Amino acid sequence: RKEVEQDPGPFNVPEGATVAFNCTYSNSASQSFFWYRQDCRKEPKLLMSVYSSGNEDGRFTAQLNRASQYISLLIRDSKLSDSATYLCVVALDNYGQNFVFGPGTRLSVLP
Amino acid sequence: GAVVSQHPSRVICKSGTSVKIECRSLDFQATTMFWYRQFPKKSLMLMATSNEGSKATYEQGVEKDKFLINHASLTLSTLTVTSAHPEDSSFYICSARVDYEQYFGPGTRLTVT
Numbered sequence: 001r002k003e004v005e006q007d008p009g010p011f012n013v014p015e016g017a018t019v020a021f022n023c024t025y026s027n028s029a030s031q032s033f034f035w036y037r038q039d040c041r042k043e044p045k046l047l048m049s050v051y052s053s054g055n056e057d058g059r060f061t062a063q064l065n066r067a068s069q070y071i072s073l074l075i076r077d078s079k080l081s082d083s084a085t086y087l088c089v090v091a092l093d094n095y096g097q098n099f100v101f102g103p104g105t106r107l108s109v110l111p
Numbered sequence: 112g113a114v115v116s117q118h119p120s121r122v123i124c125k126s127g128t129s130v131k132i133e134c135r136s137l138d139f140q141a142t143t144m145f146w147y148r149q150f151p152k153k154s155l156m157l158m159a160t161s162n163e164g165s166k167a168t169y170e171q172g173v174e175k176d177k178f179l180i181n182h183a184s185l186t187l188s189t190l191t192v193t194s195a196h197p198e199d200s201s202f203y204i205c206s207a208r209v210d211y212e213q214y215f216g217p218g219t220r221l222t223v224t
Contacts, residue, residue, distance in 0.1 A: 041218075041220070043204050044215050
């Protein structure tokens with residue numbers, strides 16, 4: 001079983017749609033959680049950290065369920081510029097180390 | 112946010128040669144940097160953790176004699192791919208730890224012919 005698993009995708013959605021990504025992790029000792037986005041042939045960029053209480057940043061909402069070892073990312077009112085691969089990242093500590101990347105879910109927002 | 116640079120962004124080399132990739136933290140000091148590689152349509156795989164002033168810690172399966180890492184200063188880590196072979200062709204990305212997050216460099220695309 002892979003340490004971090006994500007929806008295989010790709011997701012093709014029209015502009016303005018709401019899309020949700022799911023991620024599960026296998027190590028119950030994981031301490032910190034992130035969503036990164038990666039554009040084609042570019043480096044990953046931090047989208048948001050994920051907290052147990054859930055957090056929101058504009059059109060993006062992240063949720064964490066430690067009991068189910070499940071993380072989600074919701075994008076509302078999707079824009080063409082949201083097209084990218086979304087990477088779920090889980091770390092075993094709170095020190096920015098031991099990152100384990102999920103395989104990513106590709107999103108294409110269509111006009 | 113923190114800025115991490117990498118050089119070169121793209122390199123083509125012949126089999127058997129060595130290639131050095133630099134990773135720099137531009138506006139902060141990074142005691143810990145990380146080296147990843149990414150194959151097409153695959154996720155990032157951690158190769159090694161680079162600590163300033165000490166030996167790098169390599170992940171299982173990564174040959175330390177082939178992928179030499181040096182972190183001689185608080186703003187620079189280098190990865191040298193020695194005796195490169197076509198199977199070493201990949202996208203190499205470094206990152207630097209800032210508090211509890213990692214910021215990534217723009218990556219180096221290595222092609223070995």
